[in-house]
Amino acid sequence: MTLLRAANVQLSFGSRTIFQGLTLTIEEGERVGLVGVNGSGKSSLMKIMAGVARADTGEIQLRRGARVTYLPQEPEFPEGATVASELSVAQGPLREALSAHTELGRRMEATPPEGQAKLLEQMATLSDRIEHLGGWDTEHHARTLLDRLGVKDWDKPVAQLSGGLRKRVAIARALLTQPELLMLDEPTNHLDADTVDWLEGELDKLPGSLLLVTHDRYFLDGLVDRIVEIQPGEGVVSYPGNYEAYIEQKVAAQEQASLAEHKRERWIAQEVAWLRRGPEARRTKSKARIDRARKLMAEKGFERPKAAGLQVVAAPRLGHTVIEAEGVKKSFGERRVLDKVDLRLQRGERVGLVGPNGVGKTTFLRVLLGELPPDDGKLVIGKNTKVAYYDQTRAALDPEQTVYEAASSGEDWVEIGGQKIALRDYLEDLLFPVPMQRQKVRALSGGERNRLLLARLFLEGANVLVLDEPTNDLDIVTLNILEGLLLGFTGSVLLVTHDRYFLDKVATSILAFEGEGKVIRYEGNYAMYRRLKEQAEAARAAASAPKKEAPAPVAPAAETAKPSRKPGKLSYKEQRELEGMEAAIEAAETRKGELEAKLADPAIYSSPTKVPELQRELDAASSEVDRLYARWQELQSAVSG
CATH class of the missing domain: 3.40.50.300 (P-loop containing nucleotide triphosphate hydrolases)
Incomplete structure (x- = not known):
């Protein structure tokens, strides 16, 4: 209905x-x-x-x-x-x-x-x-x-x-x-x-x-x-x-429309050639064909949707040191926001900052940028490091300026890829046509303001991009373009966003803010961070939980002069296996606990190659514990008949 x-x-x-x-x-x-x-x-x-x-x-x-x-x-x-x-x-x-x-x-x-x-x-x-x-x-x-x-x-x-x-x-x-x-x-x-x-x-x-x-x-x-x-x-x-x-459907539809447009253009070319052949093409019996050709040429053909042409100006090469923070602390009154936080940002890294609102993500960025002094700790900014900062409040945009004025730094030209481009043309590529360039910034939608601010940011020639919630209000097409830009960016990126898909595509590591000033770094994208975090939490829970008691050994049955296997009885080999089961299970549980403790240690994630190896060992140890318990139950069942 x-x-x-x-x-x-x-x-x-x-x-x-x-x-x-x-x-x-x-x-x-x-x-x-x-x-x-x-x-x-x-x-x-x-x-x-x-x-x-x-x-x-x-x-x-x-x-x-x-x-x-x-x-x-x-x-x-x-x-x-x-x-x-x-x-x-x-x-x-x-x-x-x-x-x-x-x-x-x-x-x-x-x-x-x-x-x-x-x-x-x-x-x-x-x-x-x-x-x-x-x-x-x-x-x-x-x-x-x-x-x-x-x-x-x-x-x-x-x-x-x-x-x-x-x-x-x-x-x-x-x-x-x-x-x-x-x-x-x-x-x-x-x-x-x-x-x-x-x-x-x-x-x-x-x-x-x-x-x-x-x-x-x-x-x-x-x-x-x-x-x-x-x-x-x-x-x-x-x-x-x-x-x-x-x-999937849109791509297929666009391909079909593109093919149909190609056929249409070929047909128009044939009809134009026919019309140009002279008076024989203009006889009365050909009038219907002429009318059809003119109607087809007047129709609007298929055009692929335009996308914002965001581009990044070439930036100076980063040195060995980009941004380093060691033991950074920051509190506001009694509230501890950062507690001995470390970060070493390297060339080419794209670090995503995640965590609940109010736990210090933006505060940490402002400390790194020198806008807030740390209470304690050491900060080092590389001498070749040039930072461009995107503020989630978009405070850098004056709502009373026109779009053209907001994009301009006093010049009517921008230089991209070694070529000078008129600012007006660059804005048109960003889907701001000339009439729109004369509008006030306050008349733009949230996504249009965001796109304008990002475009201006990318013209600064920075080699470190610090982006605080850049994905808010952007349409999906522009998000895809921004992802591509960041993936191709040769500098480093610090990124705060709640967009899980964006982090999965862009981030090379995750800095997780967990409250009370605690910050843990995980290698990989957002999906990898979630898996590693769940594993670490499960390992901590297992380490703090009381260990399972190994099954008590079963007293061997009395032997006759010539023991023979009967229903409900164990062979000699099985009896010896059951007697050693308690020690075997305890050893397997201990090994599993050791591996879980290693994976629960945040320091292990600084060496991403060790994590998969340890995870494989933990999976094998868990399987062995399950196998031993299953075998113990099987032998006990045989004893009881």
Whole structure:
């Protein structure tokens, strides 16, 4: 059944058409991912479908009685709102259903049994609605959500929270409403990777429909069953399946369209040659052919989508020393943020910084850059090191400047690859056409601002890039381009991002901030970090747990003069094997514990070649323990018959 339908929607800003003739339908229980390049109108379309903005033309049809919850990129709260009051508002429908259920219970007590049938039916319907809206213990559920999202101050005014915490309160508020349709615009921004994992699980459990705008490709892969792509200036194209399926279908469609365009161009060339042959081509009987040729030439042919042409200016070669930190400490009052943190950044390394919000990732970057003094420790910056810093707040952009002014450093030319290029042309390659270059920065979308700041950063000629949440608001196409740039970058990179896919593609090692000032380095990308971390945690848990007791030896059965094997008896060899089983199991358990302790030591991950070897040894030791226990059980069973 159709839940929401947008029909023939058109939206323009001045002379710029965002989309026209756009039609999109969302069915009950459907999970839809909305994608498109920055500025294509994803957020605008979501606002129109949520009823918080109006299109120039078109119609929005919502199924009667359906509840819609919309979470924008930058959530809004009423003046004086507290965390508790916002969650209370979110649970309004649930509280109403609970009150109605209580009132119905009182009416049943005053109604004779013969008149209770209809009331029982109403109570069953209310019970189903209460379960659908989140259950009976409303406050417990709300507090659990907030706690998992890292929001501790239940009664604190929302205005006093950071932008990241406000986003988390808004996410909890949206989840608690349990709507028929939940619309989320970039919900993973400002969330750490572990919280994104958790949120993915929570959304997967929601019974209603979902419309999702996100640049997190793992998020799309895990949650949606249809991808809808906005075509700039036009409508939408729908692809069944998740993000991976969308990519496969889109590549196949583009190849097919490219082949069709090649055939079309060849046909046009033949028709043009025919038209040029002279008067015999212009007889009356050829008029229909001439009309067809002109119509075909006037049609718009297939064009591959344009992508932002981000480029990196050549940088000086790094020396032996890039950036080194030894024993760095930093506290704010009683709160310890960095405790004896070490880092040796080498040429060509791309180090990803991960961890919950507020544990010191940005603080560490600012200490490395000299913006914050360390309380203790040693910092060394190589003499050939030239750093470019991307600040997640985008403070370097003046919202009152034009796009052209913001990109310019006082010059109308940029030099890339040994060639001078007009700044105006460079901006066009970045998908900022000339009319757009005259717009104020404040008129740009979040992704367009991000793209502008990255473009300016890459023109600085730095050999060390320090990027704090550069992936926020970028469209997926631009993310792919940025990944390619960083993979080809000959300098070093320090990168803070919650985008797990991006870290898997780009990072060569992970610096994990675990709270209380503790920082551990893991070699490899994000997926490798997760595996190594889980193994280390399992090893620590095993080392601290009481060891399993080896089976007690079984007394040998009395021997006769000529022992013979009977059902339920052991041979002499098996009897000797069983007697030695206790010592064998103990030795195997000890070996397994030693290997687990080695893998639990963070220092081992500084030598990535040792980790796989130790892991293979641990796997073999674990298999041996399992084999010995299985053999012991087999022999015991034989003894007991």
